[in-house]
Amino acid sequence: MIHFLLIPFFYSIQCSDENWLQKKCEPSCIFQQGTLDSNNLNLFPKNCSSICADLVIDADSNLTENELIPTFKNVKIIFGTIIISRTNLTSLKFLAGLESLECDDIASDPDLNNPKNGLKLYKNFEMTEIGMINWTNTSCSVQIEMYANFSNFNVPNLKNFNSSDPSKHEIYIQYDYFGIISQNYVCFSLEETSNFYGAENVVMSYQNQKYCDHLSSTVFGEKLCKIPENENIKNLEENCQRIFGILKIGPGDENFVYKLKNVTWIYGKLIIENTTLTSIDFLNNLEFVISFNEQCETSSLQFSHNKNLMEIRLPNLKRIFGILKIGPGDEKFVYKLKNVTWIYGQLIVENTNLTSINFLNNLGFVISFDNYWKRSSLQILQNKNLMEIKLPNLKKVLGGYNPFVITGNNGNFANFSKICSEIRHVLYKAPSNVPYVDRQTCEAIQKKNMERVQILEILKVFRNR
Ligand SMILES: *[C@@H]1O[C@H](CO)[C@@H](O)[C@H](O)[C@H]1NC(C)=O
Ligand SMILES: *[C@@H]1O[C@H](CO)[C@@H](O)[C@H](O)[C@H]1NC(C)=O
Ligand SMILES: *[C@@H]1O[C@H](CO)[C@@H](O)[C@H](O)[C@H]1NC(C)=O
Ligand SMILES: *[C@@H]1O[C@H](CO)[C@@H](O)[C@H](O)[C@H]1NC(C)=O
Ligand SMILES: *[C@@H]1O[C@H](CO)[C@@H](O)[C@H](O)[C@H]1NC(C)=O
Ligand SMILES: *[C@@H]1O[C@H](CO)[C@@H](O)[C@H](O)[C@H]1NC(C)=O
Ligand SMILES: *[C@@H]1O[C@H](CO)[C@@H](O)[C@H](O)[C@H]1NC(C)=O
Ligand SMILES: *[C@@H]1O[C@H](CO)[C@@H](O)[C@H](O)[C@H]1NC(C)=O
Ligand SMILES: *[C@@H]1O[C@H](CO)[C@@H](O)[C@H](O)[C@H]1NC(C)=O
Ligand SMILES: *[C@@H]1O[C@H](CO)[C@@H](O)[C@H](O)[C@H]1NC(C)=O
Ligand SMILES: *[C@@H]1O[C@H](CO)[C@@H](O)[C@H](O)[C@H]1NC(C)=O
Ligand SMILES: *[C@@H]1O[C@H](CO)[C@@H](O)[C@H](O)[C@H]1NC(C)=O
Numbered sequence: 001m002i003h004f005l006l007i008p009f010f011y012s013i014q015c016s017d018e019n020w021l022q023k024k025c026e027p028s029c030i031f032q033q034g035t036l037d038s039n040n041l042n043l044f045p046k047n048c049s050s051i052c053a054d055l056v057i058d059a060d061s062n063l064t065e066n067e068l069i070p071t072f073k074n075v076k077i078i079f080g081t082i083i084i085s086r087t088n089l090t091s092l093k094f095l096a097g098l099e100s101l102e103c104d105d106i107a108s109d110p111d112l113n114n115p116k117n118g119l120k121l122y123k124n125f126e127m128t129e130i131g132m133i134n135w136t137n138t139s140c141s142v143q144i145e146m147y148a149n150f151s152n153f154n155v156p157n158l159k160n161f162n163s164s165d166p167s168k169h170e171i172y173i174q175y176d177y178f179g180i181i182s183q184n185y186v187c188f189s190l191e192e193t194s195n196f197y198g199a200e201n202v203v204m205s206y207q208n209q210k211y212c213d214h215l216s217s218t219v220f221g222e223k224l225c226k227i228p229e230n231e232n233i234k235n236l237e238e239n240c241q242r243i244f245g246i247l248k249i250g251p252g253d254e255n256f257v258y259k260l261k262n263v264t265w266i267y268g269k270l271i272i273e274n275t276t277l278t279s280i281d282f283l284n285n286l287e288f289v290i291s292f293n294e295q296c297e298t299s300s301l302q303f304s305h306n307k308n309l310m311e312i313r314l315p316n317l318k319r320i321f322g323i324l325k326i327g328p329g330d331e332k333f334v335y336k337l338k339n340v341t342w343i344y345g346q347l348i349v350e351n352t353n354l355t356s357i358n359f360l361n362n363l364g365f366v367i368s369f370d371n372y373w374k375r376s377s378l379q380i381l382q383n384k385n386l387m388e389i390k391l392p393n394l395k396k397v398l399g400g401y402n403p404f405v406i407t408g409n410n411g412n413f414a415n416f417s418k419i420c421s422e423i424r425h426v427l428y429k430a431p432s433n434v435p436y437v438d439r440q441t442c443e444a445i446q447k448k449n450m451e452r453v454q455i456l457e458i459l460k461v462f463r464n465r
Contacts, residue, residue: 016054016080016104024079024102025052038062041071050077059086068094077102081140086123091131091154098132102162103140118142125179129154136160144175152187152212159195161202174205187212188292190219190244190267197290197344203367204344209292211267214244219265227268233259243268250274257282264288290344328352334359341365341393343377350381358390367398376401376436382408389419395428397435404435414438417446 021030029048033040035056041063045051055078057063077100084092103118118140121127125147137160144150161171173196175186185208188196193211196202218224219242227236227245233256236247242265249257249272260282266289272280325348326334337359343366349357357380366377378397380389386409397403406413406423413419420442423435432441440448 016052020104021052021079025050031055036061036063036071038067041067044071046071047074049074050079051075052079054080054083056083056085057087058084061087065089065094073097076100076134080104081118081120083120084124085121088126089124090126090149091129092121093131093133095132095135097134099134100137101135101140102138119144121145125149128152131155133157137162138171141172142174143172145178146175146186147177147179148184150177150186151184152189153192156189156191158192159199161199170201170203171199172203172205176205176207185210190214190224190242193267193290194219194265194288198288203365211244211292222264233257242266243270246271248273251276261285266290323348325350326352338362343367346375346377346379348379348381349383350379352383353385354383355385356388356390357386358388360391360394362393363391364393364395365397366394366404367396376403376405378404378435380406380409384409386410387412389413389423391423392426394423394426397427397430402433402436403431406435406437408438414440414445415449417442417449420445 026048029045029051031044031051031053033043034054035058036044037060057068072094075095075098078098079102081103082095082101101119118138120143121130122143122145124145126149127147128149129152130144131154133154133156135155136157138158139162177186187210189212196204214224214226216224222241223237223239224242224244225237225240227243227247229246231245233247233249233253236256236259238259239262240259241262243260243263244267246269247266249270251274254275254277257277262285263283264285264287266286268289269291270283270289323346324337324343325346327348328351331352331354334354339362340360341362341364343363345366347363347366380386389406404423414437420435420437424430424442427434432443435442437445
């Protein structure tokens with residue numbers, strides 16, 4: 001059993017390729033020393049707007065923010081890496097002018113424990129935010145240890161995550177709480193949420209987190225409608241493009257669902273329950289449903305007890321953050337999930353009479369950083385008629401002790417290692433317990449198969465005597 005507790009952060013020194021650095025900068029703009037301190041501060045290329053460096057600032061640097069601010073005043077692009085550790089800095093606002101952090105070619109290795117390059121912040125106990133307000137571009141992964149005072153990212157403009165090949169080159173934004181955790185979870189602004197969760201190649205950690213207060217009535221110029229608690233769609237404004245909150249559509253609301261026609265983002269949840277709707281065909285523009293925190297209670301998208309419902313159309317839905325559950329009675333809608341590529345959270349297929357899971361051809365990632373509940377991200381349970389599981393594009397399943405469990409379905413899954421291996425085959429560097437079929441690894445099933453073959457062969461030998 002793999003215990004997936006806190007993500008162990010690596011403290012190793014970063015190293016960009018020497019030749020790459022030479023190519024990117026004028027010789028006079030390369031800071032060779034790496035560790036910046038009060039003794040070599042005068043060697044820092046203060047006049048360059050692009051610098052090349054594997055920069056380290058730590059307790060031994062003996063530098064104050066007042067010294068750092070003028071030093072980095074002109075820096076707009078850094079080629080290389082940044083590590084800041086064991087300082088008393090409260091933010092990185094001395095890098096507020098930085099627009100781009102570009103890394104050397106990162107190994108196309110989605111191993112969360114070891115993103116090679118990037119921005120690393122650890123043991124900065126006083127830090128409250130990143131605060132790099134002009135940072136827009138990066139090709140680097142980010143790792144942050146958050147301590148009690150860390151309350152928000154504040155990188156409102158970070159939105160270009162350069163990657164030539166989105167399927168191979170994931171950028172990880174990893175963060176975790178360390179030390180005493182207050183209930184004061186880190187917050188993401190709606191813009192940050194949109195930038196990070198909307199980017200094709202960004203993989204976010206999931207920790208307890210919340211939305212920051214959002215005062216404006218727009219997000220990127222699009223109209224935001226905030227749903228107060230227990231508010232009904234009857235009272236929802238017209239022309240909403242994005243929705244914040246939990247929107248419940250219940251009996252009597254059927255005539256108001258047209259209001260959702262232009263909605264692209266839901267920062268929260270959508271629950272459609274006990275209506276007489278025959279078709280959910282009013283969410284054609286919905287692309288993202290991202291709900292934080294209340295993971296345990298209800299699904300992010302929930303359609304239940306709609307007796308007349310014949311179809312669910314979600315033609316543009318790309319990402320779901322939360323729980324997606326397919327249960328008895330949902331069978332006829334499952335093909336609507338064809339275009340879903342990412343699920344942040346859990347996908348549960350339970351107690352259906354499906355014979356094939358062949359409707360998730362585009363699903364690439366199911367990721368939950370569910371360190372606390374240890375729940376599996378992908379669960380295929382008790383589907384007695386299930387004969388095949390096809391997930392041809394699945395690359396990564398992360399979350400829980402056993403990230404991908406297949407239990408109580410057709411006995412074939414537990415008896416034939418070929419089925420297990422086929423599922424496993426497409427996954428990238430999956431640990432040995434993925435998938436976990438009726439509490440066995442593929443390897444264990446294979447061993448049983450081989451033993452069975454051996455027994456048959458021994459029997460054959462006996463028979464032939
Ligand atoms: C930086 O620029 C200033 C003013 O433009 C100039 O006086 C100084 O010599 C330059 N320093 C270096 C190290 O190039
Ligand atoms: C940070 O502050 C503490 C307490 O004021 C002090 O003991 C420590 O030396 C400081 N560390 C650095 C790197 O300045
Ligand atoms: C720390 O920097 C100050 C000047 O900023 C200097 O006087 C002092 O010697 C430095 N201390 C160490 C240990 O380098
Ligand atoms: C951030 O960018 C804006 C607009 O380009 C600029 O006016 C501002 O000076 C920059 N901030 C810093 C700290 O360099
Ligand atoms: C956090 O902030 C509080 C109040 O601003 C301060 O007293 C404390 O030293 C800070 N640092 C930590 C690690 O809590
Ligand atoms: C950031 O990325 C955008 C889009 O890829 C590009 O147009 C812009 O020049 C980049 N800016 C910097 C500072 O690299
Ligand atoms: C991404 O970065 C690479 C190398 O740094 C560059 O060649 C490529 O043009 C960039 N792509 C985009 C979309 O900015
Ligand atoms: C959707 O957007 C179109 C075009 O902007 C607008 O005419 C229409 O009224 C909007 N409908 C709703 C329900 O928001
Ligand atoms: C929906 O109906 C079920 C029983 O059929 C009931 O338990 C539930 O409270 C109803 N929910 C709403 C929102 O009406
Ligand atoms: C998937 O996306 C394609 C292209 O955007 C669209 O034509 C199709 O209707 C979508 N399918 C489903 C089931 O949503
Ligand atoms: C599957 O179950 C649904 C109701 O849950 C039922 O309408 C349908 O006929 C069943 N299909 C098969 C093949 O048993
Ligand atoms: C494996 O197959 C045998 C018979 O073919 C069946 O009795 C058994 O239940 C299957 N194993 C499981 C775990 O379903």
